[in-house]
Amino acid sequence: MTSMTNLFNQLILATEEVVHTSEEAEHAVEAGITSGPLVEWAWLIVVVPLVAAFLIMFFGKKMPWKGWEIAWGAIAFVGVYGTVLFVLNATQGVLYEGTVEIATIGTNILGEPFVLEWGWMVDGLSIMMYFLVGVVGTLVFTYAKGYMKGDIRFTWFFVSFSLFAGGMLVLVSAPNLIQLIVGWELVGVSSYLLIAHYWEDFDNVDAGNKAFMVNKVADAALFLGAIIMAVSVGSFNFETILDVVVEGHEGPLSQYAFWAGLLLFIGAMGKSAQFPLHVWLPDAMAGPTPVSALMHAATMVTAGVFLLGRLFPFYLDVSGLFAGDVRDIIIVIGGITLFFTGLIALVQDDIKKVLAYSTVSQLGYMIAAMGAGAYTAGLFHLFTHAFFKALLFLGAGSVIHAVHSNNMSDMGGLRKKMPITFWTFIIGTFALIGVFPFAGFFSKDEILASIKYAGGDGGQDIANLILVLGILGAFVTAFYMTRAVALTFFGEYKGEAHPHESPKSMAYPLIGLAFFAVVAGWVNIPGVYTGFTDWLATRSPSTTFDLHHAETFDWAVVAASTMLVIAAVVIGWMIYGKDAGTQKERDRVRIPVLWPLLENLYYIDDFYMKGIVRPIMGPIARVILWFDMRVVDGVVNGVGLGAKGLASGVQVIDAEVVDGVYNVTAAGTSASGDVLRRSFTGRVQQYAAFSFVGVIVIVVLFVIF
Amino acid sequence: MTIVQFLIVSAALFSFGLYGVITRRNAVLVLASVELMLAAVNINFVAFDVYLGDTTHAGQIFSLFIIALAAAEVGIGIAIILMIYRNRQSANVDELDSMKG
Numbered sequence: 075m076t077s078m079t080n081l082f083n084q085l086i087l088a089t090e091e092v093v094h095t096s097e098e099a100e101h102a103v104e105a106g107i108t109s110g111p112l113v114e115w116a117w118l119i120v121v122v123p124l125v126a127a128f129l130i131m132f133f134g135k136k137m138p139w140k141g142w143e144i145a146w147g148a149i150a151f152v153g154v155y156g157t158v159l160f161v162l163n164a165t166q167g168v169l170y171e172g173t174v175e176i177a178t179i180g181t182n183i184l185g186e187p188f189v190l191e192w193g194w195m196v197d198g199l200s201i202m203m204y205f206l207v208g209v210v211g212t213l214v215f216t217y218a219k220g221y222m223k224g225d226i227r228f229t230w231f232f233v234s235f236s237l238f239a240g241g242m243l244v245l246v247s248a249p250n251l252i253q254l255i256v257g258w259e260l261v262g263v264s265s266y267l268l269i270a271h272y273w274e275d276f277d278n279v280d281a282g283n284k285a286f287m288v289n290k291v292a293d294a295a296l297f298l299g300a301i302i303m304a305v306s307v308g309s310f311n312f313e314t315i316l317d318v319v320v321e322g323h324e325g326p327l328s329q330y331a332f333w334a335g336l337l338l339f340i341g342a343m344g345k346s347a348q349f350p351l352h353v354w355l356p357d358a359m360a361g362p363t364p365v366s367a368l369m370h371a372a373t374m375v376t377a378g379v380f381l382l383g384r385l386f387p388f389y390l391d392v393s394g395l396f397a398g399d400v401r402d403i404i405i406v407i408g409g410i411t412l413f414f415t416g417l418i419a420l421v422q423d424d425i426k427k428v429l430a431y432s433t434v435s436q437l438g439y440m441i442a443a444m445g446a447g448a449y450t451a452g453l454f455h456l457f458t459h460a461f462f463k464a465l466l467f468l469g470a471g472s473v474i475h476a477v478h479s480n481n482m483s484d485m486g487g488l489r490k491k492m493p494i495t496f497w498t499f500i501i502g503t504f505a506l507i508g509v510f511p512f513a514g515f516f517s518k519d520e521i522l523a524s525i526k527y528a529g530g531d532g533g534q535d536i537a538n539l540i541l542v543l544g545i546l547g548a549f550v551t552a553f554y555m556t557r558a559v560a561l562t563f564f565g566e567y568k569g570e571a572h573p574h575e576s577p578k579s580m581a582y583p584l585i586g587l588a589f590f591a592v593v594a595g596w597v598n599i600p601g602v603y604t605g606f607t608d609w610l611a612t613r614s615p616s617t618t619f620d621l622h623h624a625e626t627f628d629w630a631v632v633a634a635s636t637m638l639v640i641a642a643v644v645i646g647w648m649i650y651g652k653d654a655g656t657q658k659e660r661d662r663v664r665i666p667v668l669w670p671l672l673e674n675l676y677y678i679d680d681f682y683m684k685g686i687v688r689p690i691m692g693p694i695a696r697v698i699l700w701f702d703m704r705v706v707d708g709v710v711n712g713v714g715l716g717a718k719g720l721a722s723g724v725q726v727i728d729a730e731v732v733d734g735v736y737n738v739t740a741a742g743t744s745a746s747g748d749v750l751r752r753s754f755t756g757r758v759q760q761y762a763a764f765s766f767v768g769v770i771v772i773v774v775l776f777v778i779f
Numbered sequence: 780m781t782i783v784q785f786l787i788v789s790a791a792l793f794s795f796g797l798y799g800v801i802t803r804r805n806a807v808l809v810l811a812s813v814e815l816m817l818a819a820v821n822i823n824f825v826a827f828d829v830y831l832g833d834t835t836h837a838g839q840i841f842s843l844f845i846i847a848l849a850a851a852e853v854g855i856g857i858a859i860i861l862m863i864y865r866n867r868q869s870a871n872v873d874e875l876d877s878m879k880g
Contacts, residue, residue, distance in 0.1 A: 754878070755876060756877060756878040756879030757873055759800065759802070766801070
């Protein structure tokens with residue numbers, strides 16, 4: 075009852091707070107909620123999906139919907155809790171960090187032990203992620219029920235899926251590097267399970283392995299970075315580390331900041347699929363489509379951007395002592411990724427691969443924004459992208475479900491047969507390519523404006539080049555999406571199946587996501603309403619995070635990108651809008667050198683395979699084979715022979731000694747029985763006589779002694 | 780009269796009883812011999828009671844118990860013998876050897 079009253083009071087306060095903050099132009103945010111049951115119980119957000127995963131594993135098959143209802147209930151709980159926190163953070167600001175100490179180990183640089191904690195952050199950044207994972211997750215889980223219907227491992231799928239969401243929540247709730255890594259690896263392992271869900275097909279297993287291995291390479295760097303950071307500060311806690319940064323202490327951390335920053339960024343490159351570690355992500359399409367939708371939107375790939383966001387003051391480096399130099403590397407990697415992987419999407423036939431390369435490209439935008447020192451812009455794009463990319467993937471899944479093929483050469487003309495899918499896909503496309511007033515327009519524009527600012531007043535020269543790539547990237551994005559829409563929904567149908575609109579459980583999530591794909595961008599319109607900036611700024615240590623935050627539109631950038639988008643759509647439509655019989659005829663424009671380069675994915679995969687994997691794997695495989703044949707088999711055989719010899723020895727002992735003892739005992743008992751049996755005549759008077767004799771004997775003995 | 784005379788009578792009575800228990804074939808007579816042995820024990824109790832001058836007269840009380848017990852024993856014993864006789868048309872104890880080992 076008290077907590078309800080508290081909540082009510084808080085809500086009343088919230089409305090007063092809004093009036094108060096609107097008078098302040100500055101983005102310095104005072105958190106209204108720093109305690110109370112709502113934030114203290116926020117650990118449930120993390121725990122519920124993980125518990126659900128175990129419940130489904132043990133009881134799922136007995137449930138009426140085979141465990142789906144548990145998974146859905148858990149993620150819906152996260153969605154509702156996340157939404158409540160999101161609204162409260164938007165109205166009055168929420169800042170809380172709950173921790174439970176687990177252990178203390180070793181001695182740190184200050185002569186105190188390292189404290190290992192499990193905790194849950196409830197601040198602007200993690201609340202946004204709770205909201206994203208919960209809301210997008212709920213819609214995707216709803217969709218997955220229809221999409222996975224009849225799957226042989228339906229229940230197991232939802233075990234992995236809940237674990238995946240739970241792992242991501244462990245990651246985003248982490249108040250320290252250790253818990254972040256735990257979540258990071260949970261996401262990694264469950265993504266492996268999900269990508270290789272159809273493991274009967276070896277290619278899918280390969281894709282799972284690839285995702286896992288590539289991520290591991292990056293994870294090694296992440297561990298090293300985390301260790302450097304923790305050792306040089308003496309704590310794994312983000313707040314402690316960032317306090318050192320914000321206060322500008324010279325010390326061990328400032329000495330090693332460049333390497334720690336670079337290594338942590340390499341870790342982020344792995345999860346967020348940045349060039350040249352992006353190769354796992356397109357292959358991850360082998361998993362079921364709901365997995366792709368969640369993995370490429372709200373979870374997993376956002377982890378890298380999230381990490382940069384969590385450590386943002388360290389990279390922003392106001393004092394010039396820390397990892398400011400790394401930002402140049404970050405922005406270049408982001409720029410390369412956003413443009414060149416976008417180009418690959420132009421030549422793909424598999425609709426999911428188009429979207430996958432599109433995801434990589436959009437992640438490039440986010441990373442580039444982080445590199446330009448634009449905290450809000452990068453995370454804003456993460457926020458909007460989560461909705462429209464999930465929408466596009468679910469739309470693609472709906473199409474694939476209908477035509478039983480991933481290839482656009484088997485599609486075409488589906489706009490009349492699948493109207494809901496078509497219209498929501500169009501909304502998602504508009505949001506992705508950045509058409510006013512869809513979500514992507516605002517977030518992408520903010521990124522470009524921030525990069526422009528970084529190159530100009532920010533003094534980051536390299537950013538000017540990246541700005542050009544970014545604007546050209548907008549053209550490329552619009553171009554490949556026009557191609558994908560034209561090949562899928564226009565022209566004549568070319569497949570064999572009989573496509574029809576998907577069931578309601580799949581159609582409604584599309585509509586829900588389409589709603590967010592339209593409105594998600596309106597929370598941060600420069601010069602009109604910039605609430606999102608404030609929402610993200612409620613965190614500790616509190617400081618103004620952006621080098622610069624656009625207060626008005628940068629009209630030059632808006633004009634340039636919008637004109638290029640319109641041009642791309644028009645050119646794309648002219649090339650692909652007209653129907654043609656085969657894929658080859660439809661891809662009419664094949665630029666000589668570029669086309670084969672793109673079709674072969676810049677030979678990066680080939681380079682990894684021939685240049686790294688095989689040369690290393692061959693000798694290692696041979697050594698392991700030798701070791702297996704000689705040492706392992708030798709040990710196994712030796713143990714086998716030894717056991718056999720020992721067994722025959724034991725057999726002798728058993729037959730001769732043990733059995734002998736038992737046989738002799740038995741024979742003795744039998745013989746004595748034969749003798750004694752005779753004294754039992756059954757004659758009562760004889761017994762009486764014997765007893766009397768016995769009494770006499772006892773009495774005589776008693777008298778004598 | 781001394782205690783010895785009583786003890787002689789008692790020992791003689793006990794010996795007769797024992798002889799009867801061991802030698803008699805008829806179960807009823809065996810039972811009667813057991814009664815003789817109990818009577819011998821009663822004589823001993825009463826004699827020692829007087830001889831030791833026990834003010835609580837535990838010996839006499841014990842002998843009363845034994846008389847009551849003997850009556851009950853005879854009741855049950857005769858009943859058993861009757862049942863055996865009905866089943867076997869005989870009450871000879873040396874024929875009752877079905878418990879032979």
